[in-house]
Amino acid sequence: MKILVADDSEMTRMILQGRLSQWGYDIVNAGDGYEAWDMLQKKDKPRMILLDWMMPNMNGIELCKKIRKQIKEPYIYIILLTAKKGKEHLIEAMEAGADDFITKPFDPHILKVRLRAGYRITRLQDELIDAREELRIQATHDSLTQLFNRSALMNMMTREISRSQRDNSSIGIIMIDIDHFKSINDNHGHLIGDDVLKILAEQMKQCTRRYDTIGRYGGEEFIIVLPQCGKTEVHTVAERLRQQVCQQPYETSVGAIDVTISLGATWITPSDQDCANENIIRVVDKGLYAAKHKGRNTTVLFDYQHMTIME
Numbered sequence: 001m002k003i004l005v006a007d008d009s010e011m012t013r014m015i016l017q018g019r020l021s022q023w024g025y026d027i028v029n030a031g032d033g034y035e036a037w038d039m040l041q042k043k044d045k046p047r048m049i050l051l052d053w054m055m056p057n058m059n060g061i062e063l064c065k066k067i068r069k070q071i072k073e074p075y076i077y078i079i080l081l082t083a084k085k086g087k088e089h090l091i092e093a094m095e096a097g098a099d100d101f102i103t104k105p106f107d108p109h110i111l112k113v114r115l116r117a118g119y120r121i122t123r124l125q126d127e128l129i130d131a132r133e134e135l136r137i138q139a140t141h142d143s144l145t146q147l148f149n150r151s152a153l154m155n156m157m158t159r160e161i162s163r164s165q166r167d168n169s170s171i172g173i174i175m176i177d178i179d180h181f182k183s184i185n186d187n188h189g190h191l192i193g194d195d196v197l198k199i200l201a202e203q204m205k206q207c208t209r210r211y212d213t214i215g216r217y218g219g220e221e222f223i224i225v226l227p228q229c230g231k232t233e234v235h236t237v238a239e240r241l242r243q244q245v246c247q248q249p250y251e252t253s254v255g256a257i258d259v260t261i262s263l264g265a266t267w268i269t270p271s272d273q274d275c276a277n278e279n280i281i282r283v284v285d286k287g288l289y290a291a292k293h294k295g296r297n298t299t300v301l302f303d304y305q306h307m308t309i310m311e
Contacts, residue, residue: 033058053082068097153215172234264288
């Protein structure tokens with residue numbers, strides 16, 4: 001673990017660096033509060049700080065408050081070092097956000113034990129963050145395809161449409177359905193059907209940008225939300241995906257399976273009215289129905305403004 005030693009005394013920094021290096025820690029040094037703060041802006045920032053109370057430019061208490069105000073995650077464990085004694089100084093340090101308080105001159109054995117406690121706390125904090133992220137993913141993502149689930153997809157769609165209207169830009173919406181998916185399940189089993197869904201999910205990721213939104217709407221239906229895309233762009237993305245799917249059979253454990261998709265797509269401009277999710281879904285669903293009616297394995301564009309199918 002990386003530890004920042006922030007002390008204006010070069011001798012103190014050298015002593016601490018020697019001790020901490022022996023104990024297996026990776027050490028970086030700072031001679032004042034400003035230098036210490038700069039080190040905390042780096043991506044690979046220290047997770048623990050041995051922080052001197054009295055330093056030039058920005059003292060330990062000021063830096064401690066700044067850290068707690070501006071750096072929420074990952075948690076930085078702060079041990080304040082000072083020659084000050086008395087309960088009032090301990091209280092001041094803790095109220096500023098310090099996790100521990102050691103008076104100088106310090107006992108190396110005590111310091112070692114306090115650092116171990118800090119290490120455990122930072123690791124527990126990391127585990128809590130990981131667990132929270134896992135819960136967030138479970139709540140917002142489809143467990144099979146790892147795409148957004150329907151609820152999260154609708155929330156993202158609302159957000160992206162509002163953003164596009166604020167930015168005065170168009171946005172594209174595509175609904176995708178796997179052709180004859182029931183036959184795939186009936187002929188090859190639901191596990192193979194699951195494999196087909198996962199392969200399609202990966203292809204959708206490959207055909208879109210990292211900031212596009214892809215979600216499983218339900219069953220074998222998916223929706224893609226394409227910010228800053230108008231008629232031409234949304235049709236290009238839809239056709240690129242359709243062609244990628246149909247050009248090469250899906251390789252599964254029971255052999256190669258030919259898969260095609262039908263797509264209904266639309267684009268929404270800043271001047272369009274009634275852009276609620278249910279209205280948009282109704283439009284792309286009409287486009288999808290028309291694509292099925294035309295024989296499947298095709299894309300149908302629906303003009304949202306005029307509520308007509310584009311021929």
